Amino acid sequence: MAQLIVAIVAHTVLALAAMWGAAALWFRLPGTPFQRRLAVAGWGLVALVLVTLGFQGLWPASVVFLLLMVVLLTWWFRLRPTHDRAWSADVVHLATGEVCGDRLTLHHVRDFDWHTRDEAEEHWEERSYDLERLDSVDMIVSSWGRPGVAHVMISFGFEGERFVLFSVEVRRLKGERFSEIGGFFRQYELAIVAADERDAVGLRTKVRGERVSIYRLHMSRKAMRSLLLAYVDEANALVESPRFYNTITANCTTLIFDMARGIGARLPFDYRLLVTDRLPGYAFKVGGLWPGHSLPELEADGRIDERARQVHRAPDFSQQIREGVPGWESLKIDESEVVEERRGA
Template structure:
């Protein structure tokens, strides 16, 4: 084997070895010592193969291929779980059904949050008249990384009620979020339906995140179709669990897939992955309030201070929307 071929083969082996080490780290034995020992053995094996490739390329490649197939077979056998000791805020998944012109949503979260560990648990069944669906708002929540945000979609009704959907990791009790772990099947996915006084208040007033709200311009049929798409997606997820994936199955890509079935021809864009930049993507498509540039929409759509000042009040949704372009003051 030539030096160039050996280097190229070694890089390929090294990249796969790194992926395998991370897979073992997140999905290997729960016992820390056993997991670390297994990772060490895997990495030493990969190093030995790279060394052997120079003198015995066919034998070394064949041995590594067998090990890779076994590792991938193990990986494919990992299945998402339905029953674990879930954290309270994701203990129940939203489900729903349509009865005539009404949609009934089960397990709408309406917690009262004081801190991240002190809260009142409350899950509700709510009924919404689809004929009174008036608006769709995008809420982006940032926690320190400008290009990354969590995406929430809030549906508004004529009586002032708001129903928010959020695609989130389904954490086990005591488990912390890991962006890297989101690539390695560490978390199941969940679709949470919630009251704004729960899910927005939690992010602005309790977690200290920075939230921005944008009015999305969709026609009546598209608004209804998106709401029902959320309900259908939630029902499928409750019936058949799936893994959350930081790249392909996250809070933004799930929304894009639903919308792309409603609005044909939506282009793919890197801003679908860098969700913090999502408003500029939607603005380019004409989906935000016209006659305002993205910077003005961002500035006037910042709801963090208004949410903090509002606190636990009945008209929380109306207060946080004051001054947001495209929304009539009430």
């Protein structure tokens, strides 16, 4: 009886390994979809035969299957991320930055005017920011109806006049769509994008119709500056050494968590770091959201997608979407300064 249980467990593991191998081939094997289907079908047939024969007591079949897995894993671990691929226009450039005294200069700040999910007027800029004026950090959470899944972006504000948003994203190829499952199988490289809020928030609200909320974070100015510079350091490092995106271990939430810990924040690990649409609840629990409000109040008052659709591409977009958001109730809009910033001041 014990031998039977061991055999069942062992061959269940082999079957799961065969399924993993099929997924790895589908998502990462070069070639056309038809060629990948043939490869996956061939792998599946061979694995099925060998695992079945092994379960029937023909141990050489299990040995052959294990040798095939060694070959597959050797190929898998030899895969390397690269910057040299035909990238989608929105991630063709990665953010980089440099600091000189209190002046931060960011290269390749994206400011697209999106018409559809795949079409936009493309514009990349170099922008400079006075770090002495940095006085706000916002967490922007966007969800699109999949349970447990959301995209998290961080926006840094300079006295309520200028904002720059950082988004950790998959670096997709031209015409490629995002797949959470593919994110487990090294299908994508990692990208850190710096963008104008009218681009990043407008894309998700106006074009994609997603639900978007803003939560102002409760941080000291020193911590704000440290987090911003951590983003710049991470972005610069990514340009030097490309990385694979991973749906669990290297995504929009885990990188923020790692950077926050890197600047000294004592943050406990929590399941909500993986269930990303629950991240506001985690931030509330650790005291990171704007004080004086309950979590339901922050969630209700921070919802900005409808307002963002109405003021899409307005010169004072960032100010208007924050009207009534906890922590931003007293925000004053000076349109002349916003227009001047738009012209590249």
